[in-house]
Amino acid sequence: MAITISLPFTNIYVVLAFSALLLVIGAYAFASKQNMIKFLIAIELLLDAAHLNFITFSNIFSTSAVVDPLPHAVVILSICVGGCVAGVALALIIQAYRMYGSLNVQRLNSLKY
Incomplete structure (x- = not known):
């Protein structure tokens, strides 16, 4: 008699949907915001979505019960x-704010002309 243990969030579609949601939110924030700190947060959201996908797909084709530690590392x-x-x-953003008094990307972009 085999004992099966059901862990929470083992459904791959739930994890992939959450990863896709993170990707969409990050891409929208990256494309629509003009603040450099919001750009940084959007990039971190995109990276988190990539990390979640990498971990999700690391063991999808494995037939053994042992998890490979390399993708996690x-x-x-x-x-x-x-x-x-x-x-x-963030340190560069703080310095840009101290020098120019703004974090608006379009305003800082107009300074080069």
Whole structure:
């Protein structure tokens, strides 16, 4: 007699729908916002959607019950690198605000002409 354990959120379609929702929200925010901090948040949402897809598809074709730790390690490394990049980007955004007094991308873009 085999015992099966049903874990929450094991339905792949729920996870993929949530990932698609994150992707759509991130793409909309990236395309429509003019604030640099909102751009940064949108990029982080897009990265989170990619991480969720990578983890979801890492074990989809496996027939064994053992989970491969390599995709999880890659995602953890990517999250750490993304956090460092976001910190540097936030520091640059703060410096741009101190120098120009605005975070509006179109206003800062007009300064080069």
